[in-house]
Every structure is written in C-alpha cells, then in structure tokens.
C-alpha cells in the first residue's frame with residue numbers, strides 16, 4: 412500500500428512477505444530513518460542519535476556499540492540484574508506501605524523503569540519512588556510523550572518543503588523541547604564532569620564512556636540519554652499494563668502464572684533465571700506483545716537509494732512503515748487473531764528476535780530494537796513481582812474481568828483509561 416502526500420511518498424508493508432522484502436532482502440537500502448522537520452531544528456541532535464539517526468552513520472554505530480556494552484548485551488544485562496531487582500523491590504516496598512490505596516500502575520511502572528535505565532546509564536535514580544506527591548515522574552512522562560510526538564508527527568512542512576523557510580513554529584517547538592531535555596540531564600552530566608565517579612561504584616557506565624570518548628558535546632549526550640530513556644520506558648510500560656489487564660480479565664490464566672512462579676522460585680525471592688524458565692508466563696508476555704504491539708507501525712524507515720520491490724519502484728527518500736500491528740492480527744497467520752491466547756506460543760518456535768516476519772514487535776533488520784531482551788527481563792521481573800507479592804482488586808469492588816481494553820492511538824498504542832488497582836499483600840511463606 413502506498414500514499415502520495417504532497418512531495419512525500421509513504422509505503423506501508425502490511426504482510427510478513429513484504430516486511431521481509433524491506434527489512435531482510437533490502438535491509439541496507441531501507442535502513443534510513445524518516446524524520447519530521449522539527450528534528451532538524453534540535454541543536455546537537457544530528458550525529459548523536461540511535462533511534463533517530465537518519466542513517467547507519469559512524470556515530471550511530473558508536474552509540475549502539477556503547478549501548479551494547481553498557482545495557483543491551485547479555486553480559487551487561489547480567490551485571491545490571493542487581494539494578495532491576497533493587498528498583499523493582501523499591502516499588503514493591505512502596506506498594507506495601509500504601510497497601511489498600513488506589514495505585515495508578517502506568518505511573519508506577521514508568522517511574523520504576525526510568526530508574527532502572529537511568530541507573531544503568533548514569534548510576535543515578537531519576538525519581539524518588541516513595542515521594543510521589545511531588546509528581547516528578549508525571550513531568551518526565553509528559554516530556555517523554557512530547558519528544559515522541561514531536562519527533563514522529565509529520566507537519567505540513569514535511570509534505571510541502573517549500574514552506575521550510577517560514578516554518579518558525581517547528582523551530583520554537585524544537586527549542587522548547589531542547590530546554591527541557593537539557594534540564595533533565597544537565598545536572599547529572601555536570602556533576603560527573605566535575606566529580607568523576609566519587610561515591611559511585613567503580614564500574615564505568617554509559618555516561619563515563621561517552622564522556623571519555625570525547626566525540627559528543629553535552630547537548631548530544633543529553634539527546635542520546637533521553638532517546639535511551641524513552642526507548643526503555645515507553646513501550647515497556649505499555650506492555651506491562653496490557654499484560655496485567657489481560658491477566659486480570661482472565662483470572663484462570665492469572666492463577667496459572669502465579670502457581671508457575673511460586674513453583675519456580677526459592678524462598679519467595681524472585682530470580683531472573685528462574686523466572687525465565689516459567690514457560691507459561693513467558694508465553695503470556697509474548698502474546699501481550701502480539702495482541703498489543705506497542706509501536707504498531709514501527710519507527711518510520713527511509714529508502715537511502717531508489718530500489719525495486721516486487722516490481723514497484725520505491726524512490727530514494729520514500730518513507731517506509733512496517734505495520735507490525737496488522738501483521739500480528741492477520742488471520743492468515745494467527746488463529747483467533749483478536750483473542751488473548753498465550754497457549755499459541757507454548758509449543759511454537761516463534762520468537763521476538765525478528766526472524767519470524769509474522770511477529771515483529773521489536774522490528775527486524777539493521778534498525779531492529781537493540782533492547783528487546785532487556786525489555787523482556789524488565790517485564791518479567793516487574794509483572795512477576797507485582798503478581799507474586801500482591802493480590803489486586805478494582806476500586807469500588809468492580810469485577811476485574813470487566814476491565815476495558817480500549818486503546819488510545821498515539822505513536823504508541825496505550826490503554827486509553829488509566830489502570831487503577833488496589834494492592835493487598837499476599838500471605839507468602841516468608842516476608843518481602
């Protein structure tokens with residue numbers, strides 16, 4: 412399917428075969444990113460991006476490889492396991508002291524995930540999870556949404572480049588956003604530059620490595636950090652919320668997950684290795700990522716040169732979208748495609764690493780999400796802990812099987828209404 416909007420051709424791949432043509436057969440050619448004009452007005456962002464790098468440039472490779480060392484690789488995930496555990500236990504303790512009170516799960520998940528990635532990147536928490544009355548993380552969630560919206564939404568000038576000279580609006584939007592990004596990381600970067608790793612553990616983090624490399628300015632480091640923060644929080648938060656919604660609506664499945672976790676762990680302490688052996692729970696996570704693909708049209712790709720795909724000529728600079736949402740609900744590939752059926756993944760070889768083109772929640776090819784395994788670990792630890800340590804009920808005693816599944820369309824596909832639940836500590840063999 413293709414659309415011509417002004418000067419811009421937009422091509423959408425909505426079947427596994429076409430997705431394969433774009434992201435495997437012609438992967439290099441479609442490895443560019445299509446970016447709205449607002450992006451070009453952000454100081455320092457050029458050559459300091461992973462997600463929004465216009466092509467697979469030298470700086471993209473450098474940042475991806477530093478990310479690989481500090482966050483994405485198996486070795487990095489292993490050395491960051493203590494961070495995941497500590498931040499999830501902070502949340503568990505916070506909920507324990509607020510037992511019986513309504514919790515907004517999206518807020519809680521976001522704050523915890525932001526602290527996990529911020530500690531891995533800069534050895535610093537972004538929020539005090541217990542001090543929620545100051546609502547710092549609400550402001551950060553608003554900034555995350557703003558950056559996603561402004562860097563992914565196309566405006567008139569993107570379709571009619573002739574208007575570029577008079578596009579003061581994009582410049583203003585970009586500068587407002589830039590100021591907020593600077594505020595978020597400026598203090599942390601300055602502190603590291605002046606004090607080094609004083610009072611921090613001896614292992615260098617992402618911030619140490621990019622500072623030592625001397626390739627990037629402070630603005631550029633701030634941009635790279637905000638991109639990684641967004642990558643690591645937004646889609647993962649969405650998935651944890653949908654997973655809990657689906658399990659609350661299907662109480663038998665919820666009991667099955669809990670029993671599986673209880674049998675796998677030792678002494679009521681959740682452990683990542685043991686959790687990853689809980690096959691039914693893993694299948695529930697995969698099914699959530701199928702039915703509720705967070706980035707339904709991936710992140711827009713760009714043809715870096717003209718190319719022929721299935722006899723169609725796709726001109727250089729065309730925008731290419733992979734409709735992972737439509738593919739994951741295609742009845743030709745999925746039985747009862749719109750139902751939540753984790754069992755479908757139990758005896759299936761279909762994985763999330765981008766080699767099965769009917770299931771692409773993390774994309775595929777050169778620009779595939781490098782954080783897929785990190786996301787999986789975060790989801791299993793967060794949701795596993797919340798289900799293991801607490802019973803959950805709806806405000807006013809409402810029936811959990813009636814929780815709505817209305818979606819709110821944004822760049823990512825969120826639950827429309829907040830998931831408000833009341834935690835009650837479960838009686839376990841030992842205390843948390």
Ligand code: HEM
Nearest residue numbers: 461462642643646647706710773774775778779780782786
């Ligand atoms: C459920 C959670 C997640 C989902 C569904 C998801 C999905 C995606 C998708 C669809 C893309 C674009 C792929 C493409 O262009 O073809 C992407 C890119 C990216 N993601 Fe994720 N992601 C998740 C979690 C994470 C995490 C935890 C991190 C970091 C720790 C991360 C970092 C990134 C980065 C840096 C890119 C840009 C890759 C590039 O352009 O080279 N993501 N993600």
